[in-house]
Every structure is written in structure tokens, then in C-alpha cells.
Amino acid sequence: MSYQAIVVGAGISGAVMAERMASQLGWKVLVLDQRPHIGGNCYDEIDENGIRIHRYGPHLFHTDNNVVWEYLSQFTQWVEYEHRVLSHIDGQLVPIPFNLTSIERCFEPAKAIRIIEALVDRFGEGARIPILNLRQEQSPLLRELAEFVYDKAFVNYTSKQWGVPPEEISPEVTARVPVVVSRDDRYFVDPWQALPSEGYTEVVRRMLDHPLIDIELGISMETRLSLDWEAQRLFLKHEGDTIPFHGKVIYTGMIDQLFACDAGALTYRSLRFDFKTIAQPYLQPVTTVNYPNEHAYTRITEFKHLMFDGSRSSNTVVVYEYPKPFEADKGDEPYYPVFTEEARLAYERYMNRVEEMPGLMCVGRLAQYRYFDMDDAVSNALSSFETLCNEL
Ligand code: UDP
Numbered sequence: 001m002s003y004q005a006i007v008v009g010a011g012i013s014g015a016v017m018a019e020r021m022a023s024q025l026g027w028k029v030l031v032l033d034q035r036p037h038i039g040g041n042c043y044d045e046i047d048e049n050g051i052r053i054h055r056y057g058p059h060l061f062h063t064d065n066n067v068v069w070e071y072l073s074q075f076t077q078w079v080e081y082e083h084r085v086l087s088h089i090d091g092q093l094v095p096i097p098f099n100l101t102s103i104e105r106c107f108e109p110a111k112a113i114r115i116i117e118a119l120v121d122r123f124g125e126g127a128r129i130p131i132l133n134l135r136q137e138q139s140p141l142l143r144e145l146a147e148f149v150y151d152k153a154f155v156n157y158t159s160k161q162w163g164v165p166p167e168e169i170s171p172e173v174t175a176r177v178p179v180v181v182s183r184d185d186r187y188f189v190d191p192w193q194a195l196p197s198e199g200y201t202e203v204v205r206r207m208l209d210h211p212l213i214d215i216e217l218g219i220s221m222e223t224r225l226s227l228d229w230e231a232q233r234l235f236l237k238h239e240g241d242t243i244p245f246h247g248k249v250i251y252t253g254m255i256d257q258l259f260a261c262d263a264g265a266l267t268y269r270s271l272r273f274d275f276k277t278i279a280q281p282y283l284q285p286v287t288t289v290n291y292p293n294e295h296a297y298t299r300i301t302e303f304k305h306l307m308f309d310g311s312r313s314s315n316t317v318v319v320y321e322y323p324k325p326f327e328a329d330k331g332d333e334p335y336y337p338v339f340t341e342e343a344r345l346a347y348e349r350y351m352n353r354v355e356e357m358p359g360l361m362c363v364g365r366l367a368q369y370r371y372f373d374m375d376d377a378v379s380n381a382l383s384s385f386e387t388l389c390n391e392l
Contacts, residue, residue: 009252011040013364016381063375078194130175157292268326
């Protein structure tokens with residue numbers, strides 16, 4: 001049967017596009033992924049200890065977008081889960097985002113009271129202030145707080161994570177983790193915070209479980225598709241034949257790889273994940289503990305804390321995150337875009353070329369070179385589907 005669309009990549013973006021095209025347009029869709037599994041970086045699985053682990057690092061779903069929430073809720077039940085993170089500062093664990101409780105833990109009582117008063121006077125209760133903005137404050141107490149938080153919680157973490165100090169990355173990145181004028185110790189404040197009751201892989205499996213969707217895993221795009229940029233034509237490879245393809249190709253991989261990086265490789269930061277099984281029931285009091293300073297890793301995540309149905313295992317499984325530069329030839333995964341001016345210009349050049357290829361659409365974190373949370377990826381894919389419909 002001939003396909004009306006081919007989706008390259010079975011992560012969130014590809015799954016949303018495939019599901020929409022099959023269910024709303026009645027299209028026959030082929031989904032390809034070079035990995036042996038669906039789910040992209042959201043992929044999770046139950047390991048030999050009976051603990052659900054996230055192979056590509058911790059994924060905690062949260063959103064303020066009810067369209068995204070309603071959409072995903074078609075494919076899963078949810079279990080409420082609010083993420084909490086502690087930061088290892090001067091040998092003790094303090095809530096991060098840095099909040100009023102953290103101030104009381106890190107400053108002596110009389111000083112803490114004065115800093116809290118100064119914060120409330122200046123910003124009001126409940127305010128959330130990016131650390132780089134707090135550093136611009138003039139009041140000596142607020143300056144002291146800002147310098148403390150910057151030095152102890154941000155500068156080394158960010159240098160490890162990104163390879164540069166906080167001033168050299170987009171301000172929105174450190175603003176994701178503000179200083180909070182309240183005792184709210186949740187990492188996210190979105191109205192919907194939950195985990196899919198049977199895991200993320202199962203959500204994607206249900207999205208793709210449609211009679212009009214075929215999936216081929218463990219194969220590269222080049223095995224099934226050929227893009228002739230000169231002639232501006234797409235070809236499908238099938239049983240030794242290469243036949244013109246007049247449908248849509250939804251590409252969710254790295255945009256620079258479509259062009260063998262001929263206008264420059266887009267810059268990314270990668271991570272090495274070190275999974276450890278430890279023979280004790282729990283390692284740490286919350287899911288994630290950040291290590292902003294002397295350790296080579298940035299954080300440890302303990303998966304048992306994400307298991308609402310409990311785990312009978314007497315072991316616990318944790319993952320250490322070691323940031324590193326992204327090197328494609330070493331098999332690194334491109335986790336975080338690093339938006340240099342050069343990278344932005346290269347991205348624009350690639351995008352202009354994509355727009356000249358009829359039928360080709362770039363969707364998602366890697367193809368659009370964006371730092372998306374999971375809900376952003378869903379929302380973006382739903383909008384891309386609208387765009388596709390409007391162009392029909
Ligand atoms: N950050 C930091 N210290 C922390 C937590 C975060 O310096 O304890 C900075 C760091 O630059 C990080 C950014 O804030 O990359 C965003 O953190 P977030 O936890 O949102 O990153 P993600 O979970 O996407 O890796």
C-alpha cells in the first residue's frame with residue numbers, strides 16, 4: 001500500500017504528527033526510526049530490578065497548556081507527581097529552586113530574616129526571580145543573597161552543564177530555575193504535573209497503534225528515502241526500487257544531518273549517563289539531587305521515587321549525569337542546543353533549503369533546533385500539523 005506520509009523519527013514530535021495524519025486525515029503513514037525502539041528520548045523501560053528507568057535521562061511531564069494535556073490524556077491515565085529537587089551546597093541539601101527555606105538553611109537566623117524581608121519588600125510574596133536579574137539588585141542584602149546563590153548553585157553547575165558561565169548562555173536557560181519568594185519547593189509550577197501511569201513508551205506506542213500507521217525500527221532514513229536537492233524531489237526506496245514520492249516527509253532528526261553539515265554543524269551539549277544499581281532500598285530523599293560544585297556530575301536521579309505503585313526491589317537504581325561536548329562521530333546524543341550566532345546562521349541556511357523542497361517538513365527539537373520540554377514538543381507538533389492541513 002502506498003504511503004501519503006513518511007515520518008522520520010518515532011519520538012514525541014514524530015508520534016504526534018503520525019497520529020494526527022492517520023486519525024484526522026486518514027493518511028497511510030510510515031514511521032522510521034534508526035533506534036531499535038519508539039519513544040525517542042522519552043523512552044522508558046522496566047529494568048531487571050523491576051524499576052522503570054528513563055534511558056535518556058529523567059523526563060518529568062508538566063504543562064500549563066490544556067490543549068496538550070487533553071491531547072495526551074487520550075493515550076494515557078496519569079498519576080500525580082510533583083518534582084522536587086535538592087541541591088548539595090556546602091555539605092547540606094537545600095531546596096532548589098532556591099526558596100525561603102533554602103535561605104534559612106544557608107544563612108544564620110538573624111541574617112535570613114533580614115534577607116527574606118528585603119526580598120518580600122522588593123518583589124512581593126510568590127515572586128520568581130531569575131538569578132541573573134537578582135544579581136542586578138542594588139540593596140546589599142539582596143546582593144549578598146544573589147552572589148551566594150550564583151556562586152554556590154549556578155556558576156559551577158552551569159559551567160559543567162554548558163561549558164561556559166551563566167552570562168554566556170541565553171538568559172531563558174537559567175531563568176528556568178529562578179529564586180522563589182515562597183516556601184513552594186516544587187521544581188515546576190505548572191497546573192498539570194503528572195506521570196503517565198504506564199510510562200512514556202506506552203503513551204507513544206498507543207499513539208502509533210493505528211491501522212494506518214506502519215513502523216520500521218532500527219533503520220536509517222537513507223535506507224528508505226532519498227532526497228534529491230537539485231531536482232527538488234523526494235524518492236521512496238522499496239525492495240531495490242527507487243520511486244518518486246509525492247507525499248509528505250516529516251523529518252524530526254537533526255537538521256544539519258540532512259545536508260551532511262555542509263553549512264556547518266549545529267552546536268549541542270551532550271551527556272554521559274552512568275546508571276548504577278545500588279544494593280539498598282533508597283539512596284537519596286527526593287528524585288533528583290543537584291551537585292552544583294565539586295563533583296564532576298551535575299545531578300543524580302533515583303528512579304524509585306517516580307514509582308507510584310511501589311517497587312518490591314531491595315535495590316535502587318540511579319543515574320549520574322556527566323555533561324560533555326557533543327561529538328557526533330563518538331556516538332554522542334545531541335541533548336541540548338547551544339545557540340551560538342554561528343549555529344543560528346547555519347540553522348537559517350538549512351531551513352531556507354528545506355523550504356525549497358516540496359513535501360518536506362521539519363518538526364521537533366532536533367529538526368527545528370530548539371530547547372523543548374516535552375509539552376513544548378507536543379504543542380509544536382500539533383501546530384505543525386495545523387500548518388500542514390492549511391497547506392493542503
Ligand atoms: N541550573 C543551575 N543550577 C541548578 C539547576 C539549574 O545552574 O541547580 C542552570 C543550568 O544552567 C541549567 C539551567 O539552569 O542548564 C536549567 O536547568 P533545568 O533543570 O531546567 O535543566 P534541564 O532539566 O533541562 O537539564
